[in-house]
Amino acid sequence: MQAEERRERRGRLKVFLGYASRVGKSFRMFDEGRRRKERGQDVVIGAIQRDVTPDVRDIVSRIEVIPSLDGAINLVALFRRHPEICLIDELAHDNPPGCRNRERWQDLQELLDRGISVITAVNLQHIREHQDAVERITGKRAANSVPEEFLRSADEIEIVDAPPDTLLDRTGNSRIPDARALAELRELALLLAADVVDRQLRVYLDSHGVSARWGAQERILVCLTPRSNAAEMLRSGYRNAQRFHGALLAAYMQQDDLPAADRKRLDQHLALARELGAEVHSLAGADFVDTLLEFTAQQRVTQVFLGHTHRDQRFAFLRSPVDRLIDAAEDFDLRIFPSSLSNEESNEGPDEGEK
Amino acid sequence: MSQRGRLKIYLGYAAGVGKTYRMLEEAQALRQKDVDIVIGYFEPHGRKETIAKTEGFAVVPRRVLPYGGTAFEEMDTEAVLSRKPAVAIVDEFAHTNVPGSAREKRWQDVEVLLAAGIDVLTTMNVQHLESLNDQVWRVTGVRVRETVPDWVVDEAAEVVFVDLTPGALRNRIERGVVYAPEKAKRAMENFFAEANLTALREMAMRHTAHEVEERLANPEPAAGSRRYERVLICLTGRPASANLIRRGKRVADYLQADCLALHVCLPSEKDPEAVERHLRFARNLRIETHSMHADDVPKAITEFARSRRVTQIFMGRSLARPVWKRFSENIVQQVVRLARDMQITIVAERRR
Numbered sequence: 001m002q003a004e005e006r007r008e009r010r011g012r013l014k015v016f017l018g019y020a021s022r023v024g025k026s027f028r029m030f031d032e033g034r035r036r037k038e039r040g041q042d043v044v045i046g047a048i049q050r051d052v053t054p055d056v057r058d059i060v061s062r063i064e065v066i067p068s069l070d071g072a073i074n075l076v077a078l079f080r081r082h083p084e085i086c087l088i089d090e091l092a093h094d095n096p097p098g099c100r101n102r103e104r105w106q107d108l109q110e111l112l113d114r115g116i117s118v119i120t121a122v123n124l125q126h127i128r129e130h131q132d133a134v135e136r137i138t139g140k141r142a143a144n145s146v147p148e149e150f151l152r153s154a155d156e157i158e159i160v161d162a163p164p165d166t167l168l169d170r171t172g173n174s175r176i177p178d179a180r181a182l183a184e185l186r187e188l189a190l191l192l193a194a195d196v197v198d199r200q201l202r203v204y205l206d207s208h209g210v211s212a213r214w215g216a217q218e219r220i221l222v223c224l225t226p227r228s229n230a231a232e233m234l235r236s237g238y239r240n241a242q243r244f245h246g247a248l249l250a251a252y253m254q255q256d257d258l259p260a261a262d263r264k265r266l267d268q269h270l271a272l273a274r275e276l277g278a279e280v281h282s283l284a285g286a287d288f289v290d291t292l293l294e295f296t297a298q299q300r301v302t303q304v305f306l307g308h309t310h311r312d313q314r315f316a317f318l319r320s321p322v323d324r325l326i327d328a329a330e331d332f333d334l335r336i337f338p339s340s341l342s343n344e345e346s347n348e349g350p351d352e353g354e355k
Numbered sequence: 356m357s358q359r360g361r362l363k364i365y366l367g368y369a370a371g372v373g374k375t376y377r378m379l380e381e382a383q384a385l386r387q388k389d390v391d392i393v394i395g396y397f398e399p400h401g402r403k404e405t406i407a408k409t410e411g412f413a414v415v416p417r418r419v420l421p422y423g424g425t426a427f428e429e430m431d432t433e434a435v436l437s438r439k440p441a442v443a444i445v446d447e448f449a450h451t452n453v454p455g456s457a458r459e460k461r462w463q464d465v466e467v468l469l470a471a472g473i474d475v476l477t478t479m480n481v482q483h484l485e486s487l488n489d490q491v492w493r494v495t496g497v498r499v500r501e502t503v504p505d506w507v508v509d510e511a512a513e514v515v516f517v518d519l520t521p522g523a524l525r526n527r528i529e530r531g532v533v534y535a536p537e538k539a540k541r542a543m544e545n546f547f548a549e550a551n552l553t554a555l556r557e558m559a560m561r562h563t564a565h566e567v568e569e570r571l572a573n574p575e576p577a578a579g580s581r582r583y584e585r586v587l588i589c590l591t592g593r594p595a596s597a598n599l600i601r602r603g604k605r606v607a608d609y610l611q612a613d614c615l616a617l618h619v620c621l622p623s624e625k626d627p628e629a630v631e632r633h634l635r636f637a638r639n640l641r642i643e644t645h646s647m648h649a650d651d652v653p654k655a656i657t658e659f660a661r662s663r664r665v666t667q668i669f670m671g672r673s674l675a676r677p678v679w680k681r682f683s684e685n686i687v688q689q690v691v692r693l694a695r696d697m698q699i700t701i702v703a704e705r706r707r
Contacts, residue, residue, distance in 0.1 A: 014520070071480055107374035156523070161516040161563065163363065166381070180571065187567040190516065201553045208550075217495070218559035236698075241608045243563055307694060326672065326701050333602065335667075335700040336691055 013108070013119040014156040015091070018123045019183055019189035022167050026052065026089050027119040027158040030059040032119060033087045037063060042084035046073050046111075046118075047104075049089050061241045063087070069327045073107045078116065087182065087340045092126030092144040105146045122146060124189045154194055159193040161186070191245055192252075192315045218246030221301045223292065223334075226262035228307030232268035233337050237305050246302075250278040251295060254289055289324045291350065301332050308339040333350045356473030361512040362465065364448060365418065365478045366563055367496050368555040370400075371533035372519040375446055379408035382444055382476060386411060395443040395468070395475075396430035403531060408630065412444070420453050427453040433513045435473070442474040449501040462503050471560035478502060481559035485640060486605040487599050493705055494554045495546055505608060506641050509569060511545045516563040521552035565609070568605045584612035587655055587665040589655040589690075591618065592629035602668035602702045609646045615663060653689035660694060666700035667698045679683070 012034075018025035026049065037043040051062065065075050072095040078086060082231050093104035108118050125134045128145040135141045143158045151157065164182035178186070188270050198217055222237040234250065241248040250273035252266060273280050285291030296304060306322060325334055367374040375398070385392055394414045399406050415438055418431035429452050435443050445468070450461040456466050458464050482491040485502040494499050508514065519527075528539045528547060588603035590596040600616065608612035616632055616637040633642045649655035660668055670687050684692065691699050 085546075154518040158520050158523075159516065159518045159560065161518065163513045163515050165382075165513070183567050183571045187564045187571070189569065190560050190564035193518075194557050194564065197553060197557045197560065201550065201557060203552060204550055216490075216554040216561070239609050240610070244563060295411075303700075308691070322691065326687055329672070329701065329703050331703055331705055333702050335698055337698055338696050 009115050011112040011115050012119070012156070013112055013154040014119045014158070015151055015154045016119070016121040016158045016160055017151070017189060017193055018121065019176065019185040020125070021123060023123075023160050027056050027059075028158070028160050029087060029121045030056055030063075030091065033063055034059045036085060036272040042284060044083040044086055045082060045090045046078055046086045047090060047093075048324050060081050072099045073104065075100065075107055075110060078111060079114060082114070082299060083110065083116060085119060086111055088118055088120040091120045091122040092146045094144050101144070103144075105150045110181075112182065114351065122151070122316060123187055124192065127151060127192070130188060131191065133188060134185065137188075137202055139182050141225070148192075149194075152199065154196075159166075159189060159194060159197050161190070176272075186282070188352065194245070197338075210254055218244035218300045219249065219299060220244075220246060220303045220305065221249045221299070222273070222305045223250060223252070223255065223307070224250055224267045224269045224273065226258065227339070228269075229273060229337055229339055230307075232274055233305045233307065234276055234278065236337070237278070240303070248278040249281065249282050249299060249301065251281040251292070253291065254282050254284045289328065292325070293328055301333060303333045304329070305337060306336050307337050360469040360472050361591045362469055362510070363474070363476050363513045364511045365476070365515050365517050366482050366559055368482070368517075368559040369480060369524060369552060371524055371527055372463045372517055374480075374517045375430075376402075376405045376408060377517045378407065378444065378476050378478055380444075382412070382442070383408060385442060390442055391440045392442040393435065393438060393440040394446065395432075395435045395445045396420050396447070400447045400533075403473075413440075415443075420455050421533045422453045422455060423544055427638070429456055430461065430464055431461060432467055433458065435468060436471055439471070440473060442467055442476065444479045445475050448477040449480040449503050451501050460503075462507050466507075471636060479508075480496070482564065484508060486572065486601050486608070487558060487562070489556070489601060489705060490558065495551045497546055498558050498573060504640050505604070508566065509608075511566075514563055514566040517561060517699075518556070518560075521549050521556060523547065524552060535573065582665045585663060585664060585668060586610075586612050587612065587616045587656075587663070588616040588637070588669045589619070589671075590616050590630070590633045590644065591671065592624065592626035592633065593671065594629075595631075595702075596633045597636060597673045597703045598704065599669060600633065600640065600642070601650040603700075604637075604640050604642060606667075612667075614642045615665070616642045617659055618644075618646045619659075620646060620648045620651065622648070622650070653686050653693055656690055657693040660697060665697060667700060668694060669700045669702055672701055672704060 005249065016025040016029045024211045033043045034043070043063055045063050047068055048060060048065070066074055066076055066081060079177065088104070089277060090106060091105060091108070095101055095107070106122065111118050124130055125142045126145050127148050129148040130143055131145060164179050164186065167182060201216065217239070220241050222233045237248050240246070249269070253271065258266065270280055283291050283295055293324060306325065308322070322336060365374040382392055392410045393645055394411065396417065396669045397409060411592050411608040415435050417429060420427050420429060430445060430566040445461065445465055448462050448465065452461060454457060458467070463475060466477050481487060483501055483503050484505060485504045488499060488502055502562055514629060525543060525547060533539065552677055575707060586603055588600055590600060604614055616634070618634060620630070624630065634646065637644050647655060647659070647660070656668070668690065670690065672687065687701055
């Protein structure tokens with residue numbers, strides 16, 4: 001209740017995210033401000049960049065500006081003016097010493113806390129957690145940055161995508177990265193936005209009590225057993241997750257009576273899973289198949305990777321877990337991997353030791 | 356022969372996000388630079404701001420085709436060809452032409468323009484991509500009928516994502532910008548429900564990222580060098596095969612693997628027409644198809660896979676069997692047992 005109420009009073013944050021300078025995110029932001037003003041909302045501008053394009057200048061001339069004061073947003077004046085919506089260009093900005101906040105995004109927090117909605121714009125190179133990646137691509141690092149968490153706290157994020165050639169058109173500017181670098185930045189920005197949106201989707205579904213079996217993302221689950229060819233499955237899972245820009249999960253069944261050798265092997269598999277960035281889960285339940293099915297539904301898994309079972313020929317009439325999963329798998333693809341411990345002929349008994 | 360034209364696709368996730376507007380905005384910028392640009396097809400949908408952006412463009416008149424007592428208007432591809440502009444604006448890439456048109460789909464019309472060296476700007480929504488058809492159905496409950504094969508989009512010079520937040524889109528619908536009021540209300544409750552829009556938007560973002568990545572790297576492997584993976588799709592006449600084909604192809608595309616499809620025909624094949632339809636569907640997606648006759652299906656599949664050095668076999672689930680039959684292996688289980696050296700993916704018939 002209280003959290004809900006606080007959210008009511010808090011202003012709404014909208015962020016325009018671009019992948020490089022000049023994709024036009026400032027224009028989109030100011031253009032949205034213009035449209036809102038035309039619809040009767042109370043809009044002011046709290047910060048403008050120094051050199052703006054003519055189309056931006058044209059819009060800005062039609063909206064009230066609260067000029068910045070000594071290189072920082074004039075918070076006091078904005079509090080006093082208390083508009084419905086405040087447009088702040090250049091989110092990543094360090095305030096000069098002596099200001100109440102070191103960085104501009106903290107100023108924005110205060111505006112939001114006081115019930116002023118904020119629309120702002122930022123480029124990928126300024127998102128703190130992505131600066132290493134950007135530097136690897138462009139060889140440059142922006143001085144000012146914003147924590148990703150601030151971006152994720154936004155009520156709305158809109159990505160400003162533009163073909164790289166429109167950026168390259170205005171050449172003669174050595175600060176613009178080359179076409180390949182631009183494409184890499186663009187991909188990063190799109191995926192960052194997709195992640196933010198994915199989280200919003202999950203929050204929305206949870207808060208509306210919707211247990212959706214679907215998602216917009218591939219979620220790959222590798223089932224680890226001591227005898228499975230875990231390395232191959234995990235690497236393949238990792239590759240697939242990378243290619244699909246999806247999530248990699250690994251799960252194993254808790255077993256108390258595991259022989260020491262198997263325990264050791266399982267631990268090695270888990271270590272590899274963590275190394276590859278998989279989200280590792282330990283499952284407890286009486287029945288492997290039932291437990292797994294429950295877990296896949298809950299995690300909205302789209303692909304399950306599983307090793308071949310060594311079917312004991314004496315018990316061939318019993319249906320193996322693989323057979324049962326094949327019958328039960330309704331919401332995910334089941335990928336069965338060749339097993340490592342066997343070769344074609346001698347795959348009956350537990351034949352470890354023979355290497 | 357003239358060089359092939361460049362295709363640029365403005366990709367959105369729903370009607371009303373502003374794809375056409377963005378496309379026209381950029382077209383206006385080209386016109387300022389004296390590029391010879393015409394409208395081949397434009398769908399105004401009564402949206403004033405968008406219509407304003409068409410100012411100053413030459414328009415190639417549409418072709419009127421009578422069908423079932425109504426006059427339909429389609430792009431006059433031949434007229435655009437003879438006008439031969441540098442760039443043509445062609446809205447709604449996934450559109451299906453009225454029967455009696457020279458080509459079934461608008462994307463095929465666009466192919467003709469591109470082949471003649473004309474650059475094309477076009478718009479489409481992510482849900483029209485063939486490979487996402489099943490996923491979109493699961494999310495929205497809507498089976499999209501007008502689809503575009505993925506290879507057509509992959510061959511575009513550029514895919515640009517046009518974003519708008521679902522909240523803003525719903526506001527626009529509420530204000531009546533996108534649809535007439537009574538249609539708007541229905542839309543808001545169904546396809547335009549917030550969760551649907553959010554999921555579609557995420558798909559569009561991920562797909563654009565994928566398209567960007569495809570264009571970035573990975574030059575074709577050198578001649579003779581083997582691709583890392585080879586996917587074989589085992590199709591049948593059962594309806595679920597369409598889903599199986601899309602899924603297998605999607606995985607193959609993402610892994611940049613070769614993709615083959617095989618149908619093993621039993622003497623007792625029940626629905627040869629459906630099989631033929633699925634084989635044709637696979638070929639439309641640029642999958643190399645094979646058919647063979649055999650009595651022992653699992654053995655035939657496994658031997659074919661081995662001879663073609665397949666690394667992954669995609670199969671549909673066999674029909675649910677009565678309990679007493681479960682003691683014997685079905686085809687999937689037999690292939691699983693026979694092809695122990697390969698990965699086998701059993702594709703789910705997904706529910707909603």
